[in-house]
Amino acid sequence: MSNENTVPIVEVKKIPRMRLAQECFDMIHQEDPNSRVSLRYIRQLSKSGSIPTVRAGNRILINYDALLEYLSNPVSLSPANEYGTIRPVSENVRY
Numbered sequence: 001m002s003n004e005n006t007v008p009i010v011e012v013k014k015i016p017r018m019r020l021a022q023e024c025f026d027m028i029h030q031e032d033p034n035s036r037v038s039l040r041y042i043r044q045l046s047k048s049g050s051i052p053t054v055r056a057g058n059r060i061l062i063n064y065d066a067l068l069e070y071l072s073n074p075v076s077l078s079p080a081n082e083y084g085t086i087r088p089v090s091e092n093v094r095y
Contacts, residue, residue: 018061
């Protein structure tokens with residue numbers, strides 16, 4: 001008994017939905033017209049590294065699914081815990 005006719009099972013990976021910040025904003029407001037999520041907030045999340053992004057030339061592509069996941073379960077930072085400790089300087093700071 002040989003299994004010559006069996007087809008190997010291949011795991012299909014879901015392609016991430018990478019969008020510009022404006023497109024993410026439009027998609028959120030298409031699903032929920034009364035959403036209070038602003039374009040500035042989406043850009044702020046991408047710049048701070050809270051959601052995964054990819055640079056494509058001059059454009060910054062945002063993983064839309066990760067954005068929705070972040071909005072569903074936001075990470076809260078409590079600055080009170082950092083008081084009195086040495087904190088690293090952000091690399092995004094311009095002098």
